[in-house]
Structure formats: C-alpha cells, structure tokens
Amino acid sequence: MIAHAIFFYTFSIIAVVSAIMVTVSKNTVHSVFFLILDFISISCLFIMIGAEFLGMIMLIVYVGAVAVLFLFVVMMLNVAQQKNQWFASAASSKHIPVGLIISTIIFFELIIVIGGWKYKPEIFDVNNSLKVSGLSNTHSLGQVLYTDYIHIFQISGMILLVAMVGAIVLTFRQRSNVKRQSYLKQISRERAEGVSVVEVASNKGVKTDD
Amino acid sequence: MEYLNIVFQEVYKILFLLVPVLVSVAMIVWLDRRVWAFVQKRQGPNVVGPFGLLQSLADALKYIFKEIIIPSSSNKVIFILAPIVTMTLALIAWAVIPFSATQVLADINVGILYLFAVSSLGVYGIIMGGWASNSKYPFLGAIRSAAQMVSYEVSIGVIIINVLLCVGSLNLNDIVIAQQNLWFVIPLFPMFVIFFISALAETNRPPFDLPEAEAELVAGYQTEYSGMMYAMFWLGEYANILLMCAMGAILFLGGWLSPIDIYPFTLIPGAIWLILKILLLFFLFALVKAIVPRYRYDQLMRLGWKVFLPLSLTWVVLTASYLFYFNLLPTN
Structure with missing residues (x-):
C-alpha cells in the first residue's frame, strides 16, 4: 500500500x-x-x-x-x-474577463461532477455488470462501446471526420504559379522526350528555348 | 525489507535484459556496416578484433573520450535531454518483448499498445534535439522527421489492427501463441511488406533517411551533437531498429515459436528463435540500406498517406469480413 x-x-x-x-x-x-x-x-x-x-x-x-x-x-x-x-500591451486586459468566466464554469462543472460522484455514487453507476464479469479492461470497454453506445461512438467518429474535412477545405487553396510534380508523368518519361542529338555547326552554337 | 528484495530482483532482471540488448546493438551496428560493405564489394570494418567484431566497442570508446560540445545559443536543458529521451524510449520498450512463454519482464495485457505508444513517443527525442540545437539544419531535419514518423505510425497502427483481428488479444504472448498453426506472414503477407517498409520509415532508415540526409541537411537533427551525446542518439536509433525487427518478428513471424513443430527443433529455446528472426529482419533492413536510393520527400509522403494508409485500411475491412463470414473471429 x-x-x-x-x-x-x-x-x-x-x-x-x-x-x-x-x-x-x-x-x-x-x-x-x-x-x-x-x-x-x-x-x-x-x-x-x-x-x-x-x-x-x-x-x-x-x-x-x-x-x-x-x-x-x-x-x-x-x-x-x-x-x-x-x-x-494594454489590449491584453480585454481577454481576462472571458478567461475568468470560462475557468469559473469549468471549475463549477468539476465541483458538480466530483461532488456527485462522492456523495451520490449510484447516479454514476450506469452498468455494474461489467465490474463483476472479470473481463480485461479492453474487452469490457469494447463491449460497452460497440453495443450500448455504438451510435454515439459512430457519430463522434463522423464528427471528427467532418472536422478534418472542414479543416482541409478551409485551408486548401489552389496555387497556380507553383510547379507541381506529377509522379506518373515523371516515371513515364521516355528517353526521346528528354534527350535529343543535335548537329552543331561550327561557330553557330545551339539555340535552346526552355 | 520486503520491498527492497523485490526492487533488487527487478533490477537484476532489468539488467539481465538491457545488457544483452546494448551489446547486441553494438554488434548489430557492425553487422549493418559489414552487410553494406559486402553488397558494395568492400570489406567493411575488419580490423578491430576477429572479423572486426569489436569495431563498435572501439567506436564507443572513442565517443566516450571525445569532448561534448554544447552550442552556446542552444536550449541547454532540452539539448541534453534529447539523446537521453531517445535512448530511454528505445530501451524501455524491451520490457514487454516475450522471449518465451514465461521469459518476459512485464507480461501486460496491452503489450502491443505499449510497444506502439513507446515507438510513437520516439519522435520526441528527434524534435527536442532538432529544436534545442537552435540551428537551421537540425530544425529542418527534426520537422521532416516528425512529419515522416507521424505519417508512417498511422499505417503501422492499422496493420497492428489487422493482426489483432486475427488474435483477439493485445497481449504479445497471446499474439505469438495464436500463430502456432500458421504464422501471420502467410495470410497477411501484403501487410507484412507494408509493415516492413513503414518500419524503415519509422526508424529513419534508408531509403527514408531524409531527417539526416547528408547531402541536404549535413546530419539532420544530430548536426550539433558530439561525443557521448551523439553516441546515445546512435545507440537509441539502432535499439529502435532492433525493436521494430522484434515487433515484426512477433506480429508476423511467430515470435519465439520454432518454425517447425517437431522434435529436434522444439529443443531449441524460444529466445534463440526470436533472436534468429530479429536477425533475419535486420539483415533485410541492412540490405535495403545498401541497394535502394533515397526517396524524395514528396514521394515519401505520397507513399505513406496515399498508398499505405488506404491499402492497409482496405485490408482491415477484408480481414474483418473474411473472419466474420467464415465465423473465424476469435472469442474468449
């Protein structure tokens, strides 16, 4: 102990x-x-x-x-x-009341939850059968999560997915002046496209345009 | 007094595990360099000791006597902490590796999750080192490496789910015992290949050694490190590689099980089989280092997110449906 x-x-x-x-x-x-x-x-x-x-x-x-x-x-x-x-800067003082309000709310929520858990334990004991079944932690979590609360579980997954897609959509912008590297194009290049043999006349040189 | 006894026993056990791991890390560095050299028709380290076996010890001695230079503009606490974190994380993971049905330091219920958690923490050593150095190359290396390790962890996690579907337990010993009849490498072969490649990326091995790409980033996050601190990064890295090999051996190659379940083979203790399997995987790691050129960064990311993640997710659905349809889901 x-x-x-x-x-x-x-x-x-x-x-x-x-x-x-x-x-x-x-x-x-x-x-x-x-x-x-x-x-x-x-x-x-x-x-x-x-x-x-x-x-x-x-x-x-x-x-x-x-x-x-x-x-x-x-x-x-x-x-x-x-x-x-x-x-x-002086502007910071504006945020203090907001922070105080939020922290007070969280504080009271914690007091309610912990107080209730301490003095009215039966409210929080939703399912006592799991404690006695002698299953491992992972099993019992899985059995609750995928049976009784499957819809809530799935919905929370969907919310996360939507949040992810939303974040990508909000931050994605198509930039036109950037040279993009296309993987397929690069590996499917043939020798003939890249290299050519040129007869160079003396004192003339070659004009390259790229 | 009783507590003291327990503590001493545990310390003894831990030493009995860690000293061989550290020695084998030194040996594995020699093996790595030797294989690399042979592929390129060189000799490799062959001077110190028989076949050059003591080369790594000589290197370690050299590192110990070198001066540790701490850059004056670095963040000193984090700078010193970074190699310690890398090394510690690489070593604590070995606590759950089962060497036989009984020879395991901590036979915990969530063994595979523990391994996964520890390997995902490994990125901190690199980020801390890169940031605390307060220099361009280490920082770029650290950022690259963090992005790379986080990406490939995702696919490793999904691959682990594949194996767990077939086992029905998170305990590493249960995972090994579930492979008694058939090693998972056979039904889940594509997953084994993806796991191997992801493990290469997760441990920053070539062809995915972008965090320390010497042509672009000097030595990446290790640039400012010297002496013993550099050696600790280096030891931690190789211990991590061995750990990934052990993970591959346990998840796919049947861990400590002998390949053939008949008389003369079953005499050999499980630890030997596990070590042989780890060595086989490490040999593949070393070969890949020698024969494959380095990936470009965008190709690396593309491979992780657009190829491996969808493929392993699809395979999860496939495995789950197969097991469900043929009523093979493990129950206990």
Missing part, C-alpha cells in the same frame, strides 16, 4: 506541477513540453487505477500525435514572441 501511495503522489505531484508550468512558463515550446509531461503522468495515473487501455490510448493519441502537432505549430509560428508582445 505504501509503495502504491508513493507512486500515486509522485505522479500526481508531477501532473499538477507540470500543469501549472504549462500556463506559467514564458517559452511556449517549454509549455508544450510540460503539457506532454502532464499527459504522461496522467496516463501513468490511469494505469495505476487499472485503466491500462485508457492510459495507453492517452499516450498514443495525445502524446504521440496531438502534442507533436502542437509542437509543430508552436515551433513554426514563433508564438513566444507574439505572446510576450501581447502581454506587454
């Missing part, structure tokens, strides 16, 4: 501290790295309570894919400089 407690407090302290560091650190790239550390310690906590599948999926999806794209954007855009300018 002691070892369990030690691990739990280590991971949770790392998670909380790195979550604070995400918002506090000046360098944006550092805050993304702290975010990654946060994700990793949270997935460790997931594994500790026996939700191994969720922990691994957290690692694969959030750390392995989402955070990489975060890093990409942050590194490319030089956000750090913009953020510093933004904080220095």
